[in-house]
Amino acid sequence: MNGTPPGGALIGFGQVRHTRVRPARNAFAYPTYFLFLPLRRLHREGSGALAHNRRGALSFFDRDHGDGRDNALEWLDELLAGNGVPDADGEAWLHCYPRVLGYTFKPVSFWYCHRADGSLRAIVVEVNNTFGERHCYLLDAPVFGAELHAGKAFHVSPFCKVEGAYRFRFMVDGTRSRTVARIDYDDADGLLLQTSVSGALEPATAAALRRALWRHPAMTLGVIARIHWQALRLWAKRVRFFSKPATPDSLVTRQLNPP
Numbered sequence: 001m002n003g004t005p006p007g008g009a010l011i012g013f014g015q016v017r018h019t020r021v022r023p024a025r026n027a028f029a030y031p032t033y034f035l036f037l038p039l040r041r042l043h044r045e046g047s048g049a050l051a052h053n054r055r056g057a058l059s060f061f062d063r064d065h066g067d068g069r070d071n072a073l074e075w076l077d078e079l080l081a082g083n084g085v086p087d088a089d090g091e092a093w094l095h096c097y098p099r100v101l102g103y104t105f106k107p108v109s110f111w112y113c114h115r116a117d118g119s120l121r122a123i124v125v126e127v128n129n130t131f132g133e134r135h136c137y138l139l140d141a142p143v144f145g146a147e148l149h150a151g152k153a154f155h156v157s158p159f160c161k162v163e164g165a166y167r168f169r170f171m172v173d174g175t176r177s178r179t180v181a182r183i184d185y186d187d188a189d190g191l192l193l194q195t196s197v198s199g200a201l202e203p204a205t206a207a208a209l210r211r212a213l214w215r216h217p218a219m220t221l222g223v224i225a226r227i228h229w230q231a232l233r234l235w236a237k238r239v240r241f242f243s244k245p246a247t248p249d250s251l252v253t254r255q256l257n258p259p
Contacts, residue, residue: 014199
């Protein structure tokens with residue numbers, strides 16, 4: 001991509017959408033921005049204008065992912081190798097929220113893990129809940145645009161049971177100028193939630209980072225505030241509340257074969 005800064009860091013400007021279809025319909029769409037980072041290149045060459053593992057108005061810290069190491073790639077490579085994916089030794093592109101003014105909350109991050117020849121080998125969906133817990137869904141041998149499946153194993157919302165399965169679909173165009181990540185959730189009665197985050201990608205230059213801050217100066221605080229606001233709306237609509245179950249014994253849930 002012409003004009004890509006050292007490290008190849010990208011920033012995306014777009015929208016997050018969420019629709020609950022029953023028992024009471026609840027839908028919202030918010031403008032958002034996010035980082036799209038080639039982590040191996042970033043560690044080799046530096047991150048350009050983006051503050052990496054150091055303080056900045058808008059920054060990225062490896063320890064916000066995985067098990068809290070200063071190099072999240074070590075955690076990722078161990079997770080993949082320990083789950084039968086030893087050949088994802090090419091670039092690892094991470095789609096995630098940054099820290100803004102030192103604060104972040106990352107409901108979901110996507111690791112696109114490639115082979116050395118550039119082909120997509122695996123996708124790791126890293127999920128955090130508001131109880132400080134983390135879980136990963138490993139999608140083996142994925143294809144961009146194809147529907148992928150994994151059983152739900154981790155508590156995210158108190159208005160959903162831990163049952164059923166997710167349907168994932170990811171699209172990243174060949175020039176890395178746009179990305180879409182979609183997650184639909186089916187419980188025992190069928191489709192319950194439809195969610196997506198999408199955006200146009202551009203180099204994470206100083207000007208682009210300033211634009212993100214000017215447009216949304218408290219974006220990551222807004223993420224957690226909106227989560228609680230939507231929970232209040234569901235409570236007001238008398239959607240059933242479920243207590244949090246025990247955390248899964250395993251950090252990783254593997255992909256299901258399509259039904």
